[in-house]
Amino acid sequence: MPKSPAPATSAGPGLVRTDSRPAIAGIVTALVGFTSSFAVVLAGLTAVGANPAQAASGLLAVTLTVGLGVLFLSWRSRVPVTLAWSTPGAALLAASGVPDGGWPAAVGGFLGAGLLLALTGLVPALGRLMARIPPSLAQAMLAGVLLQLCLAPFKALGSVPLFVAPVILCWLLMMKFAPRWAVPAALLVALGVIGVSLASAGTPVAPAALVPALAWTMPTFSVQAMAGIAVPLFVVTMASQNIPGVAVLRSFGYETPWRPAMLVTGAGTLAGAPFGGHAINLAALSAALAAGEEAGADRSRRWIAGFTSGAAYLVLAAFSAALVSLVSKAPAGMLEAVAGLALLGTLASAASAALADAEDRIAPAVTFLMAASGLVFGGIGSAFWALLAGLVVRLVLQPRPGGRAGRKSA
Structure with missing residues (x-):
């Protein structure tokens, strides 16, 4: 009886075919996640008092903790779980302003948010308490926070039109033909415009500023920072990232390792906070890139996409300082304009x-x-105050048992 022929591959006969789609999907996941929102992170950290070196350290910290966290979770669970920094949380910071106590107080707020995330994994009651916050109020708080930042691109048209108009035009065209790459493409155009501007002006960039470095900040703690930064950052991260992230994975037939994920993201946030990292969490939108069909037909191997995205984040961390050095020399309003374009979809x-x-x-x-x-x-x-006001108004307007609504239904 003749032997069956060995499976053929593009590498030649007799070699077993290896599907590279999970690895490619993981690299795309990291590239989209990083380039689509790193401007939002820088805008948020700067708004709460970080100088360029501290903002660069914060971006490096969240990139490293995301990468390491994804490597651990995807390897341990064999699920295509992916992490990201809290983009809505960074937008919240951009609208918050410098807290009393300055940057050290903001870092204390990051630590508070990390502790709450870790406790969510340790104390189920905290997760149940979070679930009692009406999603409509959490989303309304996020939309209100995003509004000012999303106005930035259009305000910048009046102050630096030659810089911003090409960025908006690129974003619009890419939204038409390749929506996933709209923000990364707009970012590349923005970086190109900034680079040309610096070259024409002869502005030098110190080589030392291109080397990524972590900068330690001794945190300070205050009631204002806990209430104004830690609690809203935790609520927004849970409502807009962690809970949707679970739903995205479930839509592809995967169960999220919830408790390990909360412990890892909480521990990662705690570890990165003294270096300026604001918060990390389960990925939501970009999670579909690693869990869907683009990561290969074999669902049991899609965890490799998650693992590869973690490795790609560690590589991207090497470019964090160079990006901050370039963006920090941009015209006023340019960074906020790119961040606003990145958040328009989230606002909607x-x-x-x-x-x-x-x-x-x-x-x-x-x-x-x-x-x-x-x-x-x-x-x-x-x-x-927005979340508190919404809860009070909702409580006051809620129909009373036996009231008009009750009598009407009776």
Whole structure:
């Protein structure tokens, strides 16, 4: 009986075919996640008091902790679980302003958020408490926080039109033909415009500034920073990243290792906070790149996509200082403009989710307006007061048992 022929591959007969799609999907996941939102991270860290060296350290810290966390979780669980830094959390920081106590107080707030994330994995009751916050209010708070940052590209058209107009045009065209790459392409155009500007002006870039380095900050702790940074950062990260991240994986037939994920992201946030890292979490939108069909037909091997994305993040960390050095020399408003374009989709989704229920729009509307107002009271920013105001309004307007609504239904 003749032998069956060996499986043929592009490498030649007799070699076993290896599907490279999971590895390629992992690299794409990291590239999209990094380039789509690193400008938001820098804008957020700068807004709460970080200087360029501290902002570069913060970007490096979250990139490293994301990479290491993904490597551990995907290898341990054999699930294509991916992590990311908290982009909504960075947008929250961009709208918060410098807290009382400056950058060290902000770092203390990051530590507080990391502790809450870790406790979510250790104490199930905390997760259940989070689940009791109406999603519409959490999304309304996020939409209000994002509003000012998403206005930045259009405000910048009035101040630096020659710099911003090509970026917006590139983003719009890519949204038409390749939406996934719209923000990375706009970022490349922005970096090109900045590079040309610096070259024409003869502005030098010190070689030492291109080398990534972690800068330690001794944190300080205050009630204002915990209420104004730690709690809103935790709520936004849970509602806009961790919970949707679980849903994305479940839609592809995978169960998220919830407790290990919360412990790893909490520990990663705690480890990165003294170096300026604000928060890391489960990936949401980019998670689909590693868990879907693009990562190969064999579902049992898609965890390799997650693992590869972790390795790719560690490689991208080497470029963090160079990116900060270039962006820090950009015209005023340029960084915020790129960050605003990156967050337009998030703003639209958050606003839609907040106002989806026609019978429960007043409380989310109040939450949105309070968050967008930029109110600072008692040293605590608008995000905290927005969530509190929304809960109060919702409680007051909620129909009473046996009240008009109850009698009407009876």
